[in-house]
Amino acid sequence: xxxxxxxxxxxxxxxxxxxxxxxxxxxxxxxxxxxxxxxxxxxxxxxxxxxxxxxxxxxxxxxxxxxxxxxxxxxxxxxxxxxxxxxxxxxxxxxxxxxxxxxxxxxxxxxxxxxxxxxxxxxxxxxxxxxxxxxxxxxxxxxxxxxxxxxxxxxxxxxxxxxxxxxxxxxxxxxxxxxxxxxxxxxxxxxxxxxxxxxxxxxxxxxxxxxxxxxxxxxxxxxxxxxxxxxxxxxxxxxxxxxxxxxxxxxxxxxxxxxxxxxxxxxxxxxxxxxxxxxxxxxxxxxxxxxxxxxxxxxxxxxxxxxxxxxxxxxxxxxxxx
Numbered sequence: 001x002x003x004x005x006x007x008x009x010x011x012x013x014x015x016x017x018x019x020x021x022x023x024x025x026x027x028x029x030x031x032x033x034x035x036x037x038x039x040x041x042x043x044x045x046x047x048x049x050x051x052x053x054x055x056x057x058x059x060x061x062x063x064x065x066x067x068x069x070x071x072x073x074x075x076x077x078x079x080x081x082x083x084x085x086x087x088x089x090x091x092x093x094x095x096x097x098x099x100x101x102x103x104x105x106x107x108x109x110x111x112x113x114x115x116x117x118x119x120x121x122x123x124x125x126x127x128x129x130x131x132x133x134x135x136x137x138x139x140x141x142x143x144x145x146x147x148x149x150x151x152x153x154x155x156x157x158x159x160x161x162x163x164x165x166x167x168x169x170x171x172x173x174x175x176x177x178x179x180x181x182x183x184x185x186x187x188x189x190x191x192x193x194x195x196x197x198x199x200x201x202x203x204x205x206x207x208x209x210x211x212x213x214x215x216x217x218x219x220x221x222x223x224x225x226x227x228x229x230x231x232x233x234x235x236x237x238x239x240x241x242x243x244x245x246x247x248x249x250x251x252x253x254x255x256x257x258x259x260x261x262x263x264x265x266x267x268x269x270x271x272x273x274x275x276x277x278x279x280x281x282x283x284x285x286x287x288x289x290x291x292x293x294x295x296x297x298x299x300x301x302x303x304x305x306x307x308x309x310x311x312x313x314x315x316x317x318x319x320x321x322x
Contacts, residue, residue, distance in 0.1 A: 002025075002026040002027055002028040002060065002068075002070075002071045003025055003026055003027075003071060003072065003073065003163075004020055004025055004026075004027050004028075004071055004073045004074075004075065004163070004164075005027070005028040005029075005030060005068040005069065005070075005071040005073070005074050005075070006020070006027065006028070006029050006030065006074075006075045006077055006102075007030045007065070007068060007069075007074055007075065007076050007077060007078065008030070008076065008077035008078040008102075009029055009030065009031035009032075009036065009037070009040065009046060009049065009061075009077075010049050010077060010078075010079075010136075011046075011049040011050045011136035011137070012077055012102060012134075012136045012139075013029065013075070013077025013078075013102065014029060014046045014049055014050045014053070014136065014140070015050060015053070015136035015137070015139035015140040016075060016077065016102065016139065017029040017055075017059055018050075018053060018055060018056065018059065018139070018140050019139050019140070019142070019166045019167075019168060019169055020164070020166055021055070021056040021057075021058045021059035022056045022142065022166070022167065023166035023167045024058070025058065026058050026060075027058060027059050027060070028059075028060050028061070028062055028067070028068050028071065029059060029060070029061050029062070030061075030062055030063065030064075030065060030068040031061060031062075031063055032063065033063060034063040036048065036063075037061045037062055037063035038061075038063075040055070040061045041060070041061040049136075050136060050137070050140055053137070053140040053141070065090060065093060066093065069090070069093040069094065069097065072097060072098060073097075073098045073100065073160070073163060073164070074094065074097050074098065074099050074100070075100045075102050075130070075164075076099055076100065076101050076102060076103065076114075076118075077102040077103065078103060079103060079105075079270050079272065080103040080104065080105030080106070080107060080114060080185075080272055080275070080276070081105065081107065081108060081272075081275050083101070083103055083107070083114055083117050083118070084107055084109070084110065084112075084117045084121065087117060087118055087121040087122060088121055091121060091122055094122050094125055095122060095124045095125060096124050096125060097125050097126070098125070098126045098128065098160065099118055099122065099125050099126065099127050099128070100128045100129070100130050100149070100160070100164070101114035101115065101118060101127065101128070101129050101130065101181070102130050102131075103272070104131060104181075104184035104185050104188060104272055104276075105185045105188065105272040105273075105275060105276040105279075106182075106185050106275075106276045106279040106280055106283065107279065108275045108276075108278060108279045111279050111280075111282060111283040111286070113178070113181040113182055113185060114129060114181055115127055115129055115177045115178060115181050126151070126153075126156060127151070127177075128149060128150060128151040128157065128160055128177065129148075129149070129150045129151075129177045129180045129181045129184075129236075130147055130148070130149050130150075130164070130171075131147065131148055131150075131180050131181065131183065131184035131235075131236040131240065132145075132146060132147035132148045132184070132235035132236050132239055132240055133145075133146070133147075133235060133239040133240045133242065133243035133244075134147055134240075134243075135243070135247070135249045135250075137249070139168065139169065142167070142168045143168060144168055144170070145168060145169050145170070146169075146170045146171075146172065146235055146239070147169060147170075147171055147172070147235060147236075148171070148172050148173075148174050148180050148234060148235045148236040149161050149164060149171045149172070149173055149174070150173070150174040150175065150176060150177035150179075150180035150181070150236075151173075151174075151175065151177060152175060152177060153175070154175050157173045157174070157175060158173055161173045172234070172235060174231060174234070174236075176227055176228045176231045178222070178225060178226060178227040179222050179227035179228050179229070179230075179231030179232055179236070179237070180231060180236040180237075181236075182218070182221065182222045182225060182227060182232075183218065183222065183231060183232040183234075183236040183237030183238075183240065183241075184236050184237075184240055185272075185276050185280075186214075186217070186218040186221065186222075186237075186276070186280065186294075187214075187218065187237065187240045187241040187244055187245075188244065188252040188271075188272050188273030188276055189214075189252075189273045189276055189277045189280060189293075189294050189297055190210060190211060190214030190215070190217075190218070190241060190245060190293065190294075191241070191244035191245045191250055191252035191253045191256065191273060192252050192253070192255055192256035192259070192271075192273045192274070192277065192297055192301075193210045193214060193256060193293055193296075193297050194207045194210050194211060194214075194245040194246075194253060194256060195245075195250075195252070195253040195254060195255060195256025195257035195258075195259070195260065196256035196257070196259050196260040196297070196300070196307065197210055197256075197260065198256075198257060198260065199256060199257040199258065199259060199260020199261040199263075200260035200261070200307050201260075202260075202311070207245065207246075210245075210293060211241060211242075211245050213293060214241070214293050214294075215232070215237070215238060215241060217290075217291045217292075217293055217294060218232055218237060218241075219232050219237075220289050220290065220291070221280070221283070221284055221287070221289050221291060222237075224287045224288075224289050225287070251269060251270070251271050251272075252271055252272065252273040255269075255271045255273070255274070256297075259300065259301075259307075260307065274301055277294055277297050277298045277301060278298055278301070278302075280294050281294055281295055281298045292313075292314060292317060293314070296310040296313055296314055297310075
C-alpha cells in the first residue's frame with residue numbers, strides 16, 4: 001500500500017506525484033479515466049497533461065479510487081468547482097483520512113473555499129491546504145519550489161510538513177489555512193486583471209498598480225473572513241500573486257491576456273479565476289468588503305462592461321489615502 005495518494009491526474013497533481021515519488025515515497029496517482037490510467041502506466045508519463053516528464057519507478061497509476069484511498073495521506077488535486085461533489089460522492093472513502101486540498105479557488109455555488117468544503121462534508125477527516133507559487137512543469141523538472149502547508153493543528157501540520165517535503169519542494173507550515181486558501185484563490189482574479197492590462201496595451205505600470213491594489217483587496221477580504229491578513233504576505237498570497245501576474249505559464253494570466261487582446265478563448269481550459277471572481281463578488285457584497293478590481297474583472301468576463309469602461313470606472317473612483 002502506498003503511503004501517499006494523489007487524487008487527480010491533471011498537470012499539478014501529476015507533478016506533485018512525480019516529486020514525491022522521486023524523493024523515495026511510494027505514491028499512487030489516481031486518474032478518473034481507466035483508459036488514461038492504463039496509458040500513463042504503460043508509457044510512464046502523462047502525455048495529455050504533462051508530456052516529457054517521466055515517472056519514477058515508485059509512482060504507480062490507478063483508476064481504482066478504493067485502492068488509491070487506502071493511503072493515509074490523500075492529496076486532492078481536483079478542480080475547485082468539482083471538489084464539493086467529489087468529496088460528497090466519496091465521503092465513505094475519505095472519512096478519518098488526512099486530506100490535503102491542492103486546488104485554488106472559491107466554490108461558485110456556496111462561496112466556500114476548499115477548507116470549508118472538505119470540513120463540512122467530512123467532519124471526521126483532518127483537512128490541510130497546500131498552496132503557493134508553483135508551476136507544474138517546474139515541480140516535475142525538479143526545480144526548487146517553496147509552498148505553504150496549512151492546518152489548524154500545530155503538531156499535525158509539522159508532522160505532515162515532514163511527510164510531504166521533497167528534494168525540490170520546501171514546505172513552510174502555517175496554522176492559518178483560511179488565509180492560505182484565500183490567498184491562493186484571490187490572486188487568480190488579480191492575475192486575470194494583470195493579463196488583461198498587458199493584453200490591452202496598458203503597460204507595465206498599470207500591471208504594477210493592479211498587483212498592488214489587488215493585493216490590498218485580497219487582504220481586506222481575508223481579514224473580514226477571520227484570517228490573519230499577514231498570512232497573505234507569504235508564499236500563498238504575495239508569492240503566488242507575483243508568479244501568476246507575470247508569467248504566461250499561468251492559465252489565469254494567459255486568460256486575461258487573451259481577453260485584453262480580443263483573442264479566441266479555449267473553453268476546454270480550466271481557469272479557476274473566472275469562477276472565483278464571480279463567487280468573490282457575491283461574497284464581498286454579502287460581507288460589505290470593497291473589491292473594485294474583482295468587481296470590474298467580473299463585469300468584463302460577464303460582458304456587462306467593456307475593458308475601456310472598466311478602466312474608466314477604476315480611474316474615476318474617489319481619491320483616497322493608501
